[in-house]
């Protein structure tokens with residue numbers, strides 16, 4: 001159940017209570033709306049609410065020194081982040097931070113803007129607290145996002161998640177990633193290399209050992225030269241799928257260790273439908289997220305934790321719908337956690353619950 005603060009707090013605290021306590025009332029109405037429209041509506045409302053200072057628990061939460069954590073050579077206000085895909089265009093960073101997130105991963109962004117797949121492309125499976133999406137990297141292009149990020153004021157850490165355009169063949173994918181890395185380096189606190197979305201044809205093939213070695217070797221080389229040029233190191237993480245066999249995980253970990261990848265984000269959505277077998281929407285193409293991916297994502301975190309160099313952090317994501325779920329990811333070896341689907345099902349109250357649980 002969503003915890004609702006009754007508003008006994010003062011000032012800033014009360015702002016968050018209002019938004020968090022409104023969500024259970026708004027949710028049935030939002031859930032009658034098309035899922036993508038509901039997402040656009042809530043993002044717009046959040047920006048407006050933030051303009052009126054109504055999301056401000058985050059400010060006190062984000063300034064709570066007890067929650068601070070050092071990771072990836074960065075100082076995170078807290079260990080909870082917004083997963084990629086929620087704010088693809090970096091349009092509401094201040095609002096996410098005000099809600100209490102210690103970091104926000106924007107994107108996935110590609111070199112050129114692209115519309116993504118035809119609608120409908122986002123589906124709710126409330127019986128399973130799950131979503132299926134085949135958005136297909138709809139985004140305004142890396143430069144539009146970078147322009148917004150150049151003006152950001154928040155203290156939250158901002159990661160920029162990068163990918164390739166849908167019509168770039170895999171043998172030229174490296175150029176797209178290099179392009180985005182160069183374009184975003186000066187505004188990003190970290191870069192996430194997304195090779196695990198199931199909705200861009202062939203993207204996951206980049207996880208094959210030789211492909212990933214070549215891709216990451218080129219990106220690491222560029223990262224080193226950008227570090228010289230800008231006088232700062234922007235860590236580069238790789239985001240992986242949950243649908244990997246043990247040998248594939250071993251091969252990936254070998255490459256990550258060999259090339260000194262700065263961190264791993266585990267995991268993206270799953271193409272496995274076992275957990276939702278028999279559901280009306282089971283056959284919808286796309287990635288499944290939320291509760292059904294929780295266990296598998298935790299297993300993948302555990303497997304990578306056992307194989308990666310000790311100093312290589314993992315960001316745990318997949319099926320966090322409660323404070324206890326977040327703690328489970330940390331126990332499995334994650335240093336930081338992210339949520340997406342949980343926010344749809346639980347609303348902003350989840351942020352406080354997770355922060356309290358992990359503190």
Ligand SMILES: Cc1cc2nc3c(=O)[nH]c(=O)nc-3n(C[C@H](O)[C@H](O)[C@H](O)COP(=O)(O)O)c2cc1C
Pocket residue numbers: 083084085086088107108122131133135137161194197239267268269289290291293317318319320338339340341342
């Ligand atoms: C609608 C939607 C869009 C997403 N878009 C992206 C994306 O553009 N890039 C990415 O790396 N992950 C994307 N994801 C995956 C999430 O970041 C996350 O890894 C996944 O949903 C598992 O976490 P969750 O169970 O908390 O949702 C998306 C997920 C959803 C539901």
